[in-house]
Amino acid sequence: MAYLDTGRGRVYYEHHAGEKLPVLLIHAWAMSTRVWDSTLSALQEAGHSVVAFDHRGCSQSDKDFDDFSIGAVAGDAVAICDGLGLEKVAVNGWSLGGAVATEVAHRIGGRCAGLILTCGASPRYTQAEGFPHGGTADDVRATVAAIRPDRASFFHGISRAVCARPVGEAVLDWMWSVFMEAAPGADRTLGELATIDQRDILAALDVPLLSIVGSDDVFTPPGIGEFAAQIAKRPRLVRFEDCGHGPMFEEYDRYCAELLGFLARLE
Numbered sequence: 001m002a003y004l005d006t007g008r009g010r011v012y013y014e015h016h017a018g019e020k021l022p023v024l025l026i027h028a029w030a031m032s033t034r035v036w037d038s039t040l041s042a043l044q045e046a047g048h049s050v051v052a053f054d055h056r057g058c059s060q061s062d063k064d065f066d067d068f069s070i071g072a073v074a075g076d077a078v079a080i081c082d083g084l085g086l087e088k089v090a091v092n093g094w095s096l097g098g099a100v101a102t103e104v105a106h107r108i109g110g111r112c113a114g115l116i117l118t119c120g121a122s123p124r125y126t127q128a129e130g131f132p133h134g135g136t137a138d139d140v141r142a143t144v145a146a147i148r149p150d151r152a153s154f155f156h157g158i159s160r161a162v163c164a165r166p167v168g169e170a171v172l173d174w175m176w177s178v179f180m181e182a183a184p185g186a187d188r189t190l191g192e193l194a195t196i197d198q199r200d201i202l203a204a205l206d207v208p209l210l211s212i213v214g215s216d217d218v219f220t221p222p223g224i225g226e227f228a229a230q231i232a233k234r235p236r237l238v239r240f241e242d243c244g245h246g247p248m249f250e251e252y253d254r255y256c257a258e259l260l261g262f263l264a265r266l267e
Contacts, residue, residue: 001060004053004080008067011076012060013053015084016040021113021267022049022086024077024104028095029190030155030182032059035094035175039248042256048263051089053080055100057186059178068188070096070196074103081108090263092116095220095245096189099125099196106201114208114266116259117228119220119245123198124227133223137194144191148184155179164216164244171249203231210236210262212255214243236262 003010014033023043025036033052043050054061055073065072077100081089090113093101098120105112126137147154159175202209209232213225222239229237238258240247247255 004076004083006065006076006079009056009062009065011053011056011062011080013051013080016044016050018044018047018049020047020049021263022051022084022089023263024081024089024091024101025050025052026077026091026093026097026100026104027052027055027058028097029055030058030179030186031175032178032181034059034178036248038252039256039259042260043263046260046263051080051084051086053077055186055189057183057189059181063183063185065185068185070099070189070192071103073189074100074107077104078107081111087111088113090114090116090266092118092259093120093122094118094248096121096193098122098220099193099198102198102202102205105205105207106198112205112207114210114262115205116210116212116262117225118212118247118255119214119217120211120225120228121193121220122224122228123202123231125193125196125220125224128197131199131227133221133227140191140194144187147187151184152180155182161218162244163246163250164214164218164242165250167246167249199231202228203233206233208234208236208262208266210238210258212238212240212247212258214245214247214250215239215241216243217245219245
């Protein structure tokens with residue numbers, strides 16, 4: 001167990017040693033490092049070093065930060081990588097974690113070996129000129145407002161909408177329990193998806209990109225990940241048919257195969 005001391009609060013992280021290229025895993029909004037446990041096992045078995053952390057306000061990280069922005073979360077990730085002395089790292093972000101991952105890749109520059117967007121909310125999450133994908137900024141704001149009156153019921157419903165394929169009640173209940181560890185401050189991180197625009201950043205990244213989308217994803221429409229692959233310099237797009245927002249849960253074997261195959265081409 002380790003913590004990054006930001007000077008304004010602590011961020012929980014894990015570093016699992018390995019001989020191969022380190023992989024930084026960035027979880028979705030209001031979740032935790034634990035959502036990566038099965039993926040982490042596959043990466044470790046393949047020999048990779050793995051780093052994962054809890055966003056500000058989530059799980060084992062402190063809940064009373066002043067700044068919960070996507071940029072602040074990305075800054076924590078960069079500081080963790082710097083503290084570990086990682087010269088090269090592949091960055092994998094799920095959902096909102098995709099926006100964090102793109103910002104991390106931008107900040108570390110040539111130290112980024114590759115970027116993976118797992119149903120990632122990048123380069124945008126809402127519609128804009130030249131970007132017809134996703135919902136509207138008002139939709140995001142309405143979602144944030146809907147959380148406040150009854151967080152338990154809200155997260156219960158969200159946990160049951162993540163996957164399009166049956167994954168079992170135990171998995172759904174587990175996801176609900178993870179969501180319930182997130183503090184209200186983390187809602188401000190979600191709120192930033194209303195306006196964040198990373199199109200220029202993503203288009204400028206000269207790193208291999210793996211964009212994984214689920215055809216039945218109700219949180220990050222596949223058009224977002226497809227757009228990311230269209231503007232990236234060195235893209236690979238993988239579409240999981242009949243899959244929702246959690247390919248690592250819904251199609252674990254294929255997800256790991258795609259991820260490990262991509263990483264093998266980076267070394």
